[in-house]
Amino acid sequence: MQLRHLASRGLEGSTPAGRAPLAAAHPPATSAPLRPPAPFPAPGPDAGLILSSIGELAYHWDIGPDRLSWGPNRRETLGLVADADIDLGHAYGELVAPESALSRYDAVMQSTQRDEGAGVPYQIVYGLAAPRHLGPAPIVWVEDTGRWFAGEDGKPAYAHGVLRVVTERHEAERRAALGAQIDSLTGLLNRAQFAEHLDSALQRSEASRKPFAVLLVALENLFALNRTYGYDAGDEVIAGLARRLRENVRATDVVARHAGNKFALLLDACDTEETLSAAHRLIGVVKDAPFETSAGPIPATIRIGGVIAPREGRSPQALFRHAEEALDVARQGAGKRFVAYSASLARQDARLRALRVADNIVSALSDKRVELAFQPIVDAATGGVAFHEALLRVRLPDGASISPATLLPVAEKAGLVQLLDQRVMELALERLAAEADLRVSVNCSMATLLDAEWPERLAQAAAANPALKDRLIVEITETAMIEDFEATRSRIAACKRLGVKVAMDDFGAGHTSFRNLRDLAFDIVKIDGAFIRNIATSEDDRFFVKTLIDLANHLSLKVVAEWVEDDATARILRAWGVDYLQGAFFGCAETRPPADGRARV
Incomplete structure (x- = not known):
């Protein structure tokens, strides 16, 4: 995530456009130092030598004029990075590596804490990359420990601290993370x-x-x-x-x-x-x-x-x-x-493959080779599993699985998607009946949604065990909803009468109007993962996703963020008030949910 220490629009404490409010830096466990005089006195040669020997570098940041003062050992500590322009805060911010989750700017300018006289501590880890014109050099990872102090207006006026090079530790942690994959x-x-x-x-x-x-x-x-x-x-x-x-x-x-x-x-x-x-x-x-x-x-x-x-x-x-x-x-x-x-192979074979996929769907339905895989959706606040999404899996006779991207377009064109929807619902209800603590969301295609008899079939399926409906969520895609608004409203109302919750899937893909979203009375919205996966690097996606979350919160709708694949994205979404998180970072789809309900947090 590209994070800069200073916004070009000024230093008045306002968050730069598109920047996530991520001032969640962990304060170091040190006693509060006395407020130092300004400007920051540079350490003497002996102090610089000592700091260099342990890979540390002192600094002072005067935020008003955006001036950075460094100890005399910056070249020994930072290597080629020190040859770049790091005497100004915004120039230093340009060197923060895209892989960094936070920066000093986030820790200081976006802090939610107040300076009560002793300063506000912060501690963060980020990488520094030397500009290309200085030659090739590895990223230098530093642990930045310091305090910021407020001016008369209560906003950060200056900060001082120490950089400690932690490149080896960071690489060890990276290798450990790789081992987990x-x-x-x-x-x-x-x-x-x-x-x-x-x-x-x-x-x-x-x-x-x-x-x-x-x-x-x-x-x-x-x-x-x-x-x-x-x-x-x-x-x-x-x-x-x-x-x-x-x-x-x-x-x-x-x-x-x-x-x-x-x-x-x-x-x-x-x-x-x-x-x-x-x-x-x-x-x-x-x-x-x-x-x-x-x-x-x-x-x-x-x-x-x-x-x-x-x-x-x-x-x-x-x-x-x-x-x-x-x-x-x-x-x-x-x-x-x-x-x-080859391209010619793909063109010639497309029709035959579509026919084979359709045949495989029919035989899988007949031979009971349609299965469910369950992906956990976790509570953003606690990290515990809130419910699972039931995902369709169709097995071939040899045990291989047909990818959903191949399966669903053919099923829709061949008129088979309603049969798949019906089987998925049957399997989901069977699992709900067998596992009292399980909560499941099930996708519903447009073809099924427009079927006038579908609500009655759902009611009959749930009638055998009325308690199941409290643990069932029906997902409807936003794009399907726009195709026939009145039919969608009617089906949502039917689900509500049964006590079944309804979620709008792929929220943001169809650009639903505020009025339609309010009138349809959804319980949950699931933000399209295409917008989620890049929020750590894309200001446009951050703005769009934050707007969707604010809209959903205004309407008292629960929000699920899909395609969450890393901790940086998860932290941004938690800070914005998302209720639930779903994606590979918290668990992939499995044929049987973990009995203990654990998820990665």
Whole structure:
């Protein structure tokens, strides 16, 4: 998050446009010092030598003229950063690294505390990046401990403190966080980490003009394997496949667990022919020898979809999508086990794949392979799980899952989405009946919403156990609501009569008017995650999300923020008064919610 110490609009204590009120710096546990004279006296040579030896640097910030005074050891402490213009507060603020969650500006100018005469303590950690014209240099991470003192108007007038270099500690914490993002079964990177490697590879490829390949490897018939040998043996095969893939690629290549029975591989400096050769070699090494498990040797086979970057995709998302499309083709029959993506392949196969997806939906409904995955939605204040969103999962006969992005557009065009909605509701009600402490939200498509008989079916489904309705939330997308306002109002009213709560999903995507939002009497609004995920870096998104929250609060609606993926975003949203948080930072969708209801906070 790019945070600057001083706003260009002045130093009157007002928050710069788009800046989140994040003055939540932790005060250091030190006694209050006496108010120092101004200007701040620089330490003597001996003091500078001592401070340098322990990686610390004293400073004084005179906020009115925006002047920064430093101890004599700033070059020894900050290295190349000290050669930049750091004698003014706003210039120093320009050096705060985007990865930083807070800055000195946040701690001082946005503090909610008052100076009662002894100053107000603060302690924050942020990174400093030297300007590019000074040459390459790593980010210097510092712990900034100090106090600010108020002027006659009660607003910060000056501050002083000490910077302590904590780069090694920060790197250790970063490595520990990385360890938490490793797949526990296979020891491989997870999909999010793999996407970061993809992003870096794309940047390198742009500079070197060398292509690289992305492969998606799918273990075949996992569903049948689990059913025949048991889930423990299935996990052993997955772990064994991970080892075999890792052992048969180069040290410069990257292997990750993509999802379930799928693995993602990044083959560095690899063209089309080399990719084809590598894929066939991997198919062979998996097929040639069974995997040793506690249930005995188990043979396995794989299918692979591949894409060459950057020719066939210039973003991690595009590469994942194209590799998935190629893998879908590879899985369609007894033909090629490896398929390389091409634009012509995608065009020719789109219609056939849509028909196959529709067939898979029908067979999954018949064979009871429609399942639910539950993603936790946590209370922003306590961190405890408030309820779960029930997410649709459709399994193929081999145990693989059809991605919702592929499934739902086809289901809507084929007229199958109402059948899926009905099955999802049935499964959700079954789980509610089985687990007395569970609360669940269920999505409702536009086709279902416009069905005049849907309220009656919902009433009949809940009639068997009236207590269920108090723990059920129906989610309606904002864009669907706008298509037929009166029908939406009628269905919401029907849910209310049953005692079922109603949430507006993707709030902000359809730009609902104030009047419509008020008249529809929702209980909850869920802010579209497309606006949430960038609030740490985008002033426009911060302004828009804050406006949505204020509007919802004015109407006494509970607010859920979707796609919360890091602590910095969560802290911003808590400060703005969001009621609930949902996203990968608090837990991914699982087929069974944790019994203890724990969530990451």
